[in-house]
Amino acid sequence: MDLxxxxxxxxxxxxxxxxxxxxNVGLLVEPSEPLLVTKMFLTNDLTEPVLEEAIKKEVNLIVxxxxxxxxxxxxxxxxxxxxxxxxxxxxxRIAIYSPHTSWDxxxxxxxxxxxxxxxxxxxxxxxxxxxxxxxxxxxxxxxxNVSSDIQENLVKNVTLTDSIRFIGAKKLIQSNEADFFEMExxxxxxxxxxxxxxxxxxxxxxLNAFSSLRITNMEKPxxxxxxxxxxxxxxxxxxxxxxxxxxxxxFQMKTIRLAIANGxxxxxxxxxIAVGAGSGSKLLNNxxxxxxxxxxxxHHEILHETHRGVSVIVTDHSNNERGxxxxxxxxFTQLLKKNNxxxxxxxxxxxxxxxxxx
Numbered sequence: 001m002d003l004x005x006x007x008x009x010x011x012x013x014x015x016x017x018x019x020x021x022x023x024n025v026g027l028l029v030e031p032s033e034p035l036l037v038t039k040m041f042l043t044n045d046l047t048e049p050v051l052e053e054a055i056k057k058e059v060n061l062i063v064x065x066x067x068x069x070x071x072x073x074x075x076x077x078x079x080x081x082x083x084x085x086x087x088x089x090x091x092x093r094i095a096i097y098s099p100h101t102s103w104d105x106x107x108x109x110x111x112x113x114x115x116x117x118x119x120x121x122x123x124x125x126x127x128x129x130x131x132x133x134x135x136x137x138x139x140x141x142x143x144x145n146v147s148s149d150i151q152e153n154l155v156k157n158v159t160l161t162d163s164i165r166f167i168g169a170k171k172l173i174q175s176n177e178a179d180f181f182e183m184e185x186x187x188x189x190x191x192x193x194x195x196x197x198x199x200x201x202x203x204x205x206x207l208n209a210f211s212s213l214r215i216t217n218m219e220k221p222x223x224x225x226x227x228x229x230x231x232x233x234x235x236x237x238x239x240x241x242x243x244x245x246x247x248x249x250x251f252q253m254k255t256i257r258l259a260i261a262n263g264x265x266x267x268x269x270x271x272x273i274a275v276g277a278g279s280g281s282k283l284l285n286n287x288x289x290x291x292x293x294x295x296x297x298x299h300h301e302i303l304h305e306t307h308r309g310v311s312v313i314v315t316d317h318s319n320n321e322r323g324x325x326x327x328x329x330x331x332f333t334q335l336l337k338k339n340n341x342x343x344x345x346x347x348x349x350x351x352x353x354x355x356x357x358x
Contacts (some may be wrong), residue, residue, distance in 0.1 A: 001343050003027075003035040003095055006061060009339070012179065013332055014102040017132045018226060023068045029096035037061045037095070042325045043348040044318045046096065051085050053350045065321060067098040103324070105129060105223040108331070110277040110324045117250035118243075118273065119235040122146065126274060126287060127228030130164075130220035138165060138186035138218065142195060145172060145212035148179040149204050155183075157198045163191030175351050186218075229276045229283050240291070240311060241266035243273070247293060248273050251319050254358050259302045259312040270311075277321050295320045318353045 019114055029337040041059035043050050044259055046068040054062055062068075068085060074267045076083050088097055103109045107126075117122055146154060158164040159333050167184040187195055192215065203209035238246075240260070260266070274280075275285040280294030281301060292310060302312050329345045336342055 001037050001341055002063065003030070003037055005341075006037045006040070006343065008098060009335060009341070010063070010097060010108070013328075013335055014106045015132065016102050018105045018129055018223075019102040020105075020228075021077045021101060023097050023101045025100050025102055026068050027071045027095065027097050029086060029094070031060075031090065031093040031095060035060060035093065035095055035186055040326065040345045041348065042329065042341055042345065043351040044322045044325070045351060046085060047351070048081055048085060050351050051088060052151050052349050053147060053348055054094065057346055059346060061097065062089070062094060063097050063099070065103065066113040066259070067100055068096050074265060079201065101228070102227060103328075104222075105226050110276055111228075111230040113251070113324045113327050114140065114277065114320055115230055115232040115273065115277045117246045118232060118238070120232045121235045122233040123225070124231050125223075125225065126229030126276070126283060127230055128227040130224055132220075135234070138188055139189070140189065140192050141216040141218055142185045142187055142192060142213075143182055143214045143216075144199065145180055145182050146199070146209070148181065150199075150209075151181050152182060154198060155203055156240055157202075158185065159197060161194055162351050163188045164195055177229060182212075190351075192352075229274065229287075231279065231287060231289060232273045232275065234271055234273065237269040237271050239266065240264070240268050240270055243291060244313070247313055247315075251315055251323055253315065253319055257314045259306050259314075261309045261311045262305045264309070265312065275320075278317050293320065316353050316355045322351065322353070 008309075039057065039059040039061070041054045041057065041062045043062065044065045044208070046062060046064040068082065073083065076087050078087070079082050090130060105113060112123065139342070155166055158166055164339055165186040169181040170182045172180045172182055185195060186232040196210070199209055244256065244258060248254065270290045272287035273287040273291045273293060274284050276284045279296035280292065281296055281298060284292050284294060285301060285304070287312060291313065292305060293313045293315070295315050297312055297314050302314070305312050325347050327349065333345065344357050
């Protein structure tokens with residue numbers, strides 16, 4: 001498959017537009033000349049050992065969940081491991097793509113995968129995000145007061161364009177000469193310009209015609225099931241020790257770190273669980289849950305949560321993300337098949353969290 005087409009499919013799976021604005025997502029390294037992708041390689045982090053594994057497996061597209069380039073690079077030398085990795089990918093004609101927080105936010109993303117370890121009756125984002133576009137297709141609300149003769153001609157003019165929608169007119173005052181109406185429109189940014197031009201022409205370029213003009217940006221509605229973090233309501237309560245075992249099995253970890261809330265024990269029931277892929281620091285603070293599951297939480301954040309009756313499981317940053325790769329491989333393969341497309345998708349066998357328990 002052509003690299004551009006693969007990137008298009010990856011964006012269909014998780015729209016990059018919903019990634020956090022501080023993030024660096026999408027195609028980060030693009031070799032020159034057209035690149036036909038034969039093997040996609042999935043990793044949580046693109047370390048040097050992982051890159052060597054990818055080269056040995058002769059892949060030409062690496063999908064690294066964490067961005068291989070995050071902060072701006074001022075040089076590409078052999079003195080830094082990240083710089084060496086980028087140089088080697090360019091030399092070997094290997095493209096790099098990162099989805100990062102777009103995978104965190106989407107419905108069916110990493111946070112939903114974490115909660116799939118449990119039977120839930122309801123799941124909602126901790127921090128919902130707005131739709132990328134307005135359902136109506138319009139982004140501006142425009143109101144202006146005009147005389148009755150202008151009103152009729154203005155309505156005729158704007159109905160001829162798709163970028164403006166006339167909502168209605170409300171009668172305001174009556175003078176000796178004419179009635180006045182407050183007219184309301186929905187428009188796109190281009191529609192505002194067209195509407196202003198129509199008003200100007202009907203008023204013979206009299207700028208006073210715009211004295212009553214009000215333009216308001218319309219807020220985009222929140223996405224129903226997308227956003228950062230998740231709050232899951234269990235179908236039936238579980239004892240804390242049962243939750244711990246499910247977490248260890250789901251993340252394939254022999255041990256985890258657990259802070260039990262003050263006055264509670266492993267026998268206490270858990271009804272609600274807040275989760276955050278990678279670091280849940282700040283995001284999960286003060287959530288209305290019995291238990292928090294995340295990769296990173298500071299010492300003082302843990303003390304705060306346990307003192308307010310919330311237990312905390314900390315897995316280390318990437319241990320609650322890495323298992324999603326297999327879930328993604330299955331779902332993305334289905335997306336490709338739907339379009340009569342196919343590429344081989346491999347998972348790194350070397351990629352791991354840098355911290356170990358001895």
